[in-house]
Amino acid sequence: MFRFVPFVFLSQSLAAFAQDLGVPLTWREFSNSRLLAERISIAEDAINTILPQLDTSDAQFNGIGYWQSGNVFSAMANFDHLAGTTVYETQVVDGLSTAFDLYSNFDQYGAYGVRFLSMSLLFRPYHLTRIKIYYRWRLLPGPMSLKYSEPAPIIISCSFSVITTADASSGTQPNKDFAIAGTCFGESMAGGVFWRPTVDDTSINSVTTGLSAFLAETTGDATYTNAAILSAQWIQNLQINADGIILDTVDGADCTRSPASWLFTYNSGKYLEGLSVLKDVTGNSAWTTLMTDIAAAAIKSSVWEGSNGIITEGASPTANNDGVGFKAIFIRGLDEVSVRSSDNSALQILIHSYNDVQYNALLELAANGTSYSSSWPGPPQAFTTWGQLAALDVMVTAINTNSP
Numbered sequence: 175m176f177r178f179v180p181f182v183f184l185s186q187s188l189a190a191f192a193q194d195l196g197v198p199l200t201w202r203e204f205s206n207s208r209l210l211a212e213r214i215s216i217a218e219d220a221i222n223t224i225l226p227q228l229d230t231s232d233a234q235f236n237g238i239g240y241w242q243s244g245n246v247f248s249a250m251a252n253f254d255h256l257a258g259t260t261v262y263e264t265q266v267v268d269g270l271s272t273a274f275d276l277y278s279n280f281d282q283y284g285a286y287g288v289r290f291l292s293m294s295l296l297f298r299p300y301h302l303t304r305i306k307i308y309y310r311w312r313l314l315p316g317p318m319s320l321k322y323s324e325p326a327p328i329i330i331s332c333s334f335s336v337i338t339t340a341d342a343s344s345g346t347q348p349n350k351d352f353a354i355a356g357t358c359f360g361e362s363m364a365g366g367v368f369w370r371p372t373v374d375d376t377s378i379n380s381v382t383t384g385l386s387a388f389l390a391e392t393t394g395d396a397t398y399t400n401a402a403i404l405s406a407q408w409i410q411n412l413q414i415n416a417d418g419i420i421l422d423t424v425d426g427a428d429c430t431r432s433p434a435s436w437l438f439t440y441n442s443g444k445y446l447e448g449l450s451v452l453k454d455v456t457g458n459s460a461w462t463t464l465m466t467d468i469a470a471a472a473i474k475s476s477v478w479e480g481s482n483g484i485i486t487e488g489a490s491p492t493a494n495n496d497g498v499g500f501k502a503i504f505i506r507g508l509d510e511v512s513v514r515s516s517d518n519s520a521l522q523i524l525i526h527s528y529n530d531v532q533y534n535a536l537l538e539l540a541a542n543g544t545s546y547s548s549s550w551p552g553p554p555q556a557f558t559t560w561g562q563l564a565a566l567d568v569m570v571t572a573i574n575t576n577s578p
């Protein structure tokens with residue numbers, strides 16, 4: 175049975191950041207006139223510049239971590255989709271096969287870690303035919319197996335760390351050894367997803383919670399739709415600040431929240447991506463409104479950019495860190511919002527203008543040949559794997575969001 179859980183949309187705090195989809199005129203170079211062939215070529219060159227770092231024995235790229243490597247494969251698969259090519263199909267399929275052979279559920283850290291690769295890849299339905307892998311991340315309780323119906327299917331099973339409505343009521347979760355907070359800040363904790371499968375780890379992250387909306391869309395299975403709705407509500411009720419920015423973590427045992435200053439692009443990016451699918455799956459325009467409001471807030475947030483619009487988060491010329499690639503995940507989410515917003519040209523213009531700001535900054539301020547600094551306002555520097563990783567989604571998205 176498909177059941178909508180009743181809830182109230184657009185709380186007081188959301189009303190405080192009503193959408194303004196105008197492109198800020200203070201942004202630096204928010205358009206570009208490069209034609210499709212050139213944009214494809216720029217993206218392909220950027221990918222080819224990181225490829226020598228690929229270690230095919232473990233599907234990782236020298237200089238970045240496991241989940242960051244997953245983001246490179248994601249950009250390669252997206253490139254092929256948007257350019258209409260199969261240039262990277264072999265590397266993507268082989269890389270994912272290798273990672274899966276080495277680590278069940280793509281989880282490098284086994285019982286002790288988070289399935290970071292799953293967070294990074296988030297394959298979209300159109301990738302199914304391309305990479306012959308069907309994978310979504312953990313949203314549902316208990317083991318789950320999915321089979322992609324190709325001649326040599328890769329079966330992926332996941333154990334899930336979601337708090338169900340029943341868990342929230344009982345104060346227990348089958349895979350956790352502590353008492354669950356059924357409510358935090360007056361809101362139900364149902365729909366939140368634990369960050370790690372470890373039995374005593376209590377953290378619930380917005381980005382781990384994500385949504386099963388892609389899975390719902392592809393399978394048409396109400397189980398996934400309901401899980402997606404519940405998780406979307408959890409984030410809506412608990413994880414949006416007064417400026418419309420998605421917060422990071424809540425402790426599932428004692429409700430402690432991450433510091434108010436922990437505002438990262440990818441939390442908003444993953445939520446936006448999921449909402450864009452959820453509004454299509456459910457046909458519920460309230461999700462469209464929420465998606466649009468949050469997109470406008472995140473795109474214009476002074477937390478991670480100045481008045482010129484260039485994202486400054488994660489700029490790290492001399493060493494890799496987790497935050498370097500967050501902005502790439504944000505851009506990827508915005509691309510999905512754009513694709514699914516053909517009925518809202520103002521939003522599409524805002525998104526392509528925003529990506530063009532980043533694109534032009536990378537090409538004009540941060541480029542050294544075909545390599546890019548993780549500091550998008552520049553200056554250029556010698557190649558780093560992490561800087562290159564962070565740039566890929568901007569290059570790939572520019573294929574899509576600009577025309578012709």
Ligand SMILES: *[C@@H]1O[C@H](CO)[C@@H](O)[C@H](O)[C@H]1NC(C)=O
Pocket residue numbers: 542554555556557
């Ligand atoms: C560009 O990269 C090369 C190495 O490929 C490096 O030697 C050079 O210093 C870099 N240029 C700048 C401006 O950093």
